[in-house]
Amino acid sequence: MxxxxxxxxxxxxxxxxxxxNVDAIVYLNGETVQGLIDEFGADAVRKRMEDYPREINEPLDFVARLVHALKTGKPMAVPLVNEELHTWFDSHFRYDVERMGxxxxxxxxxxxxxxxxxxxxxxxxxxxxxxxxxxxxxxxxxxxxxxxxxxxxxxxxxxxxxxPVKVNRIFEFRAGTAFKLGDERIVVPFSGRFIVSARFxxxxxxxxxxxxxxxxxxxxxxxxxxxxxxxxxxxxxxxxxxxxxxxxxxxxxxxxxxxxxxxxxxxxxxxxxxxxxxxxxxxxxxxxxxxxxxxxxxxxxxxxxxxxxxxxxxxxxxxxxxxxxxxxxxxxxxxxxxxxxxxxxxxxxxxxxxxxxxxxxxxxxxxxxxxxxxxxxxxxxxxxxxxxxxxxxxxxxxxxxxxxxxxxxxxxxxxxxxxxxxxxxxxxxxxxxxxxxxxxxxxxxxxxxxxxxxxxxxxxx
CATH class of the missing domain: 3.40.1190.20 (Ribokinase)
Structure with a gap:
């Protein structure tokens, strides 16, 4: 049928x-996420999560929204409005795949x-x-x-x-991925992706x-x-x-x-x-x-x-x-x-x-x-x-x-x-x-x- x-x-x-656009894809693991949290500190990440930034102006905005997406296991897309952050992303991540987006x-x-x-x-x-x-x-x-x-x-x-070329960064996550936010242990409930969408x-x-x-x-x-x-x-x-x-x-x-x-x-x-x-x-x-x-x-x-x-x-x-x-x-x-x-x-x-x-x-x-x-x-x-x-x-x-x-x-x-x-x-x-x-x-x-x-x-x- x-x-x-x-x-x-x-x-x-x-x-x-x-x-x-070009999709630059990163397959996330718990170690990478933990490294991001440790870089900024669990308290700072938790506080920014409460603020729930609607767009990404600085790296902490990204980390907070990423952790929120991982905690809920829901796919999300958040616009990146600061073009200067390209350098930060490229220095922190190796892209596993680049393909049509x-x-x-x-x-x-x-x-x-x-x-x-x-x-x-x-x-x-x-x-x-x-x-x-x-x-x-x-x-x-x-x-x-x-x-x-x-x-x-x-x-x-x-x-x-x-x-111009638009590059979106896509962070694929898997159910079962685990990391710690301070004293809280987080296990990702569902597989999904977090998209950092360039808005220039x-x-x-x-x-x-x-x-x-x-x-x-x-x-x-x-x-x-x-x-x-x-x-x-x-x-x-x-x-x-x-x-x-x-x-x-x-x-x-x-x-x-x-x-x-x-x-x-x-x-x-x-x-x-x-x-x-x-x-x-x-x-x-x-x-x-x-x-x-x-x-x-x-x-x-x-x-x-x-x-x-x-x-x-x-x-x-x-x-x-x-x-x-x-x-x-x-x-x-x-x-x-x-x-x-x-x-x-x-x-x-x-x-x-x-x-x-x-x-x-x-x-x-x-x-x-x-x-x-x-x-x-x-x-x-x-x-x-x-x-x-x-x-x-x-x-x-x-x-x-x-x-x-x-x-x-x-x-x-x-x-x-x-x-x-x-x-x-x-x-x-x-x-x-x-x-x-x-x-x-x-x-x-x-x-x-x-x-x-x-x-x-x-x-x-």
Missing amino acids: VRELLEKARGLSIYTAYNT GQAGIIANLLSNLDFREVIVYTPHLAKRQAEMFVRKPNLFYPVVEGGKLVLKHPWEAYREGD ESIRIYTEPGLRPFLPEIGERVDGAILSGYQGINLRYSDGKDANYYLRKAKEDIMLLKREKDLKVHLEFASIQSRELRKKVIYNLFPLADSVGMDEAEIAYVLSALGYDELADRIFTYNRIEDTVLGGKILLDEMNLDVLQIHTIYYIMYITHADNPLSEEELRRSLELATTLAASRASLGDITSPDQVEVGLRVPYNERGEYVKLRFEEAKRKLRTKEYKLVIIPTRLVQNPVSTVGLGDTISTGAFTSYLAMLKEKGEL
Whole structure:
């Protein structure tokens, strides 16, 4: 069933934008973490943890937020705003791997490796170092304008000298890693990653003015678009531009992509530390999207920005399925989405309206493909061919699968759900993943493209 659905999805053409970067990955161990704590002192680290810095201005901010992430075992991303700290990081860590990062880049390489019919990826910054991280496949293209016409080239042939490169540092941690914070012994409960995301003025999220008139042509050419990276927008820039300027352009981009046909657009949401920016992204872009993907922490952030603080707090504190379902219903209705996809470590969920063209069984099949692809990626570190879906099929569902199904049925009985289609499946959980980077992007890509494939089969696309 999963194989057949993947085969259908591979017939699609997909456009993805905007964010790419170099991921410099460190595989953490207890000794390294202990060394960082000892360098600054447990008391200083504990006090800064209480302050909970929202961005990294100095090394202690990093250590405090890292220890917090390790203690909870939850994946986190915190922006690095002080460009001078590059030297400190490079002097303290040896990077185990350097590879493609950023949602658009990861998604483009994944779709290309899965042999989708055509993958068009756009990022406003394409230095040679970045271009060389795209896979060299004949189905992968970067749009450029030559002689007043749209030309599709491989990213390897389209790079520009002098473009800036964004480097994100990713600290992968494993469940069971132990260290001491003063007298407190901490054991990491879950595997995950802590991302130090570079947020510098030189890196911006936009479509170059020369390419924008050709977005309708791109929209007409593809079956769907996956857009991401809005978390990289700054509230204000030194040249006088601000978030409102770039969000206006982002809205125009979506409308241009949809101008020639009702193109399905998926937004992949990522944590935005600033509540003000989060609110702007939600209110400006969500109503133009057909589909949105996020994890359970991100739905809580979104609900908080929409004014549902009590419900957001419940999701953060208790992580109950019924609260996530309620929050999903609110978001689906308030933002007028076709489909909302929520992925967590133990389950993936779809929430749509009752009149959605796909049946609950078809939606379930879409989620099955999504979790299988993620299990393949977690097992191998990357997916390099469609055949590797077999690896994910051999990964068992997580041990809480039956409990998840039971709580989901309880939630449906408690809440008014007749006007909705609600589908949940347990995740296939790799106990010792080679890497956790890109798993959420893989889930969302597998879900959205298989959703499109089934819509197309029904003549709804």
